[in-house]
Amino acid sequence: MRFLVAVRSTTYSERTLQIGSAVANAFSADLSVVYVGDRPKELLSGGVNLARDALLNWEINHPGVDVLRWAYRRLQEWNFIDPTLEQFDPTNLVQEADRVRVILPHVSGEKIRLIFREGNPVDQLKKETEYRDYLLTIVGGGSRRRLTKQLVQFVDTSILFVKDFEPERNYRVLLCVDDSQATKRAVVFGTRLAQHLKTHVDLLTVSKTQRFGKGYRGAAKWAERYLARQNLPFEQHFKTGDPPTVFAETAGTDHIIIMGKSKMNPLKAWIKGTKPGDTVLKAHGPVILVR
Amino acid sequence: MLRSFLYWIYQKRWLLVAVAVGTALYHLPYPEGISKDGYRTLILAIVVVILIISEAVPLPAIALFIAVLQVTFAIAKPSEVAQSYMSDAVFFIMGSLMLAVAIVRQGLDSRLTLAILTLTGPRVRSIMWGFFVISLLLTSFIGEHTVVAMLLPVALTLIRNTSDDPDKVRGLTRMLLFALAFGSIIGSIGTPSGGARNAIMINYLSDFGLAKISYLRWMLFTYPVLLIQIPLAGWLLSRAFKPEHDRLDSAVQKLKSKVAEAGPLTGQQILAIVLFVIIFLAWVFLSDRIGLGVIALAGVFLYLAAGLVHWQEINQRTNWGVVLLFAAAISLGVQLKNTGAALWVAQQILALTGGLLEQFAAAQYAVVVTLTTVVANIMSSSATVAVLGPLFMNFGGDPVLLGMATAVASAFGYLTTVGAPACMIIAATGLVSAKDFVQAGWRIVVVSIAVLMLALLLYWPHIR
Secondary structure, three states: EEEEEEEEEOOOOOHHHHHHHHHHHOOOOEEEEEEEOOOOOOOHHHHHHHHHHHHHHOOOOOOHHHHHHHHHHHHHHHOOOOOOOOOOOOOEEEEOOEEEEEEOOOOOOEEEEEEEEEEEEHHHHHHHHHHOOOEEEEOOOOOOOHHHHHHHHOOOOOOEOOOOOOOOOOOEEEEEEOOOOOHHHHHHHHHHHHHHOOEEEEEEEEOOOOOOOOOHHHHHHHHHHHHHHOOOEEEOOOOOOOOHHHHHHHOOOOOEEEEEOOOOOHHHHHHHHHHHHHHHHHOOEEEEEEE | OEEEEEEEEHHHHHHHHHHHHHHHHHOOOOOOOOOHHHHHHHHHHHHHHHHHHHHOOHHHHHHHHHOOOOOOOOOOOOEEEEEEEHHHHHHHHHHHHHHHHHOOOOOOOHHHHHHHHHOOOOOOOHHHHHHHHHHHHHHHHOOHHHHHHHHHHHHHHHHHHOOOOHHHHHHHHHHHHHHHHHHHHOOOOOOHHHHHHHHHHHHHHHOOOOOOHHHHHHHHHHHHHHHHHHHHHHHHHHHOOOOOOOEHHHHHHHHHHHOOOOOOOOHHHHHHHHHHHHHHHHHHHHHHHOOHHHHHHHHHHHHHHHOOOOHHHHHHHHHHHHHHHHHHHHHHHHHHHHHHHHHHHHHHHHHOOOHHHHHOOOHHHHHHHHHHHHHHHHHHHHHHHHHHHHHOOOOOOOHHHHHHHHHHHOOOOOOOOOOOOOHHHHOOOOOHHHHHHHHHHHHHHHHHHHHHHHHHHHHHHHHH
């Protein structure tokens, strides 16, 4: 099982990396850290490359390599990888297709990979998830409408948006249950995460009207039985209203929202947006969309 | 399948916009007062501008597209298009890109470091002025990306010697990096060899039979503008950011120790400097006879022949796509002039202003300078001059002054990362943001435009 965490800077990506390593731990998954930086305009790239060569002579690395080194150190501090191993060599890089990977010779298997890419973030994350098979992509933000919409639509893995994450807070899990195909996978994923976090689960089913259809009731019943089998403490809620708004309001700042990714017609989703995408935008905490 | 198709549309949206705009304009009734060839050239120019700004397709592909459409639109014959792709300006762009590789690899950055720090001492504001003035003077003669590539490691080493945490030295970082970038941009207007845009404008003025501008004559026009900008822009820059330290004694000491390890100048470095002085003297005294580009190529030959650089390095580091793009853009610019498209667009803009621009030279200059500044901040300086230069030269006033104004104003790309190579290079360090460019640059843009306007109205007409 492989997870991918996208980082951009040492200032803004700490929490993304922190939750990424915690979730990877929960699932005993291998973690790939990808830095996606801006690609210089092609018209001016000659000068940038010349400057980068000159900087290397002064032992000044590309900013992306420095961010990956910082990520490596942080993962050591959090004991995700062996803190005694000192093997990050900024010059030991290998070019693979349109990405660069830092060689970490003494890390066993694929526990951790450090990757470097340049270009449009959606484009690069899509390419990375196509290059290797990832189960979950972990990204920061979730506030910028266009970027969020594109990530939800085009990155073909489950996605965790690390939004307003507070490491000291004891998060509960809010499982959003409806009649979509991805709900069952979301419930299974959420259960495993809740077991690792040793936390309480809230099951939430939202209908736009007072009437809850057969599909909704069936899904809620199935989720209830599944959680009971796993011996997890949970509460079940049925609410009415606009689903993304109710999900966000119920979750508040102390829940991780977990829901299935939409299987809506791509053209319709592109024009109208999706329930999961809107939930990410309205949420005040982390959201996981399970594919 | 549908999702992949939507993703393709998302990726190629600007290419589709360019195709849609081009197709729509092609099928609209042709306006009066412009020839069929002229109108088609104009459509091509609009599509090319969209493609260059959006980078929807690789730059060399745009260059090929220009050649293909010039022939298939019957704008020019194949041999004519082929000829217009190669000129002295293209030789200059090619030569200066290759020279940059040759010069940067000589390791002269250590020498420059010592020179700057000896002059400035450890005071932060003095160091900022040192970077600003040295980069400005050097880029008068060498391309700005060459100078920034040499001095950027020095600035970053000083910053890192001060603190390992970039957040603790944000003010200092921005002050030094912008001093370097803006100094280079201002300096690049000083001589024809300061930037590709200058060579392109000299080429246009000569090809259109308007004026032969020699190296020294260019300096006569632009150096006073540059000299007035030094204190004004430097002062504004020193006020734009507040450094966290007043002095960098230990950082400077560490840097000096590191540089001292390089030892005295090697024979190879002395030879590299001597060759560059020869190239510079040739530009000053011979360029009006044999051209800037030929001298730049001769310089590359000398560096190669002397073994100061290997062809493989030049071949690997030179962006040949950019050379091809500028060749195509200059060819397009020539066709804009030859087909009358540039004149027609200028006439339409003049008509829109109700004759105001024709009556007042100041208004003409103000419009040209402002438009050039805006476009340069979106499309980069050299591309602006290559594609829009012929258009701005037809704004009703003295075409030589308007052309020179376009070339100089295209260097006012202080506001965005794409305005100039120097801006893109410092942005690529990841230490300055797009917002910083506006914060550092807007006052300098205003001052630069004001100084250029004064030169256009009070000084240039007397030396024309």
